[in-house]
Each structure stands twice: as structure tokens, then as C-alpha cells.
Amino acid sequence: MKDEPSYKNRKVITIGVVSELTGLTERQIRYYEERKLIFPERLARGNRKYSFSDVEKLIEIANKREEGVRTYEIRQEMIKETKKENDKKARNKMLRGQINARFGIQKD
Structure with a gap:
């Protein structure tokens, strides 16, 4: 049980839900992955899965981008x-x- 990640770090959320939770478009989320700011789990068919920690990080990234940070x-x-x-x-x-x-x- 100790080796299991906490609920915040389990990769279970789809990109569509992440988009709804963060207000970011799916394209923006993929862009942040390309820029190595987030690291979703990739399933066999290429689908991405995110964690609650990823959602929090994306919100932080979006806030910094709004402030003009590259x-x-x-x-x-x-x-x-x-x-x-x-x-x-x-x-x-x-x-x-x-x-x-x-x-x-x-x-x-």
C-alpha cells in the first residue's frame, strides 16, 4: 500500500475533464506537455491521463502565463x-x- 501513489498523484483524469477543470483548451494542455511542463501518462492507444496534481500545476502555469511569464x-x-x-x-x-x-x- 505504501508504494501506491496518493490520490493526488494517480493518473486517472482524461484531457477533456482536465480542460473543463482548468478552462484551458486541449491544445493548450498538449502544448504545455510539449514544453515539458507537465507529464501525463500515455496509454497504449495514445490517450493521456492526468492527476489532480497535474490539474493544479496547469492552473499555476495558466496564472503565470496570464502574468506574462514565458x-x-x-x-x-x-x-x-x-x-x-x-x-x-x-x-x-x-x-x-x-x-x-x-x-x-x-x-x-
Whole structure:
């Protein structure tokens, strides 16, 4: 059960529903995928499935675009955020390892 994604990250929503929820056209949604801003799951027949997290991200993207932010800038910001998140995870893992080593805690 732990390996299952949370309901927010499960890819179950069709592009038509995402379009209705976000107010974006299907073409706009596909464009944001082309620009590597979102990553829907692709089924065997080519259909796309989105998650609630994808819907939230699309709304954020649309708001930034309305403010005049270019898709390139949005992508660069996403890359920085992902790097920062990965660095934080690595730092936390290292600290846990150091604490475990210091107090003689063995991992099974």
C-alpha cells in the first residue's frame, strides 16, 4: 500500500475533464506537455491521463502565463525547484545515516 501513489498523484483524469477543470483548451494542455511542463501518462492507444496534481500545476502555469511569464521561464523555475527538493532529500538521507551511525542504529 505504501508504494501506491496518493490520490493526488494517480493518473486517472482524461484531457477533456482536465480542460473543463482548468478552462484551458486541449491544445493548450498538449502544448504545455510539449514544453515539458507537465507529464501525463500515455496509454497504449495514445490517450493521456492526468492527476489532480497535474490539474493544479496547469492552473499555476495558466496564472503565470496570464502574468506574462514565458513557458521557458516556468520550465527553468520548475527545474530549480526539483533540484532544490532533490538536494534536500539527499541532505536529509545523509543526516539520518549520520545519526543512525552515531547511535548505532542498524537498518534491516
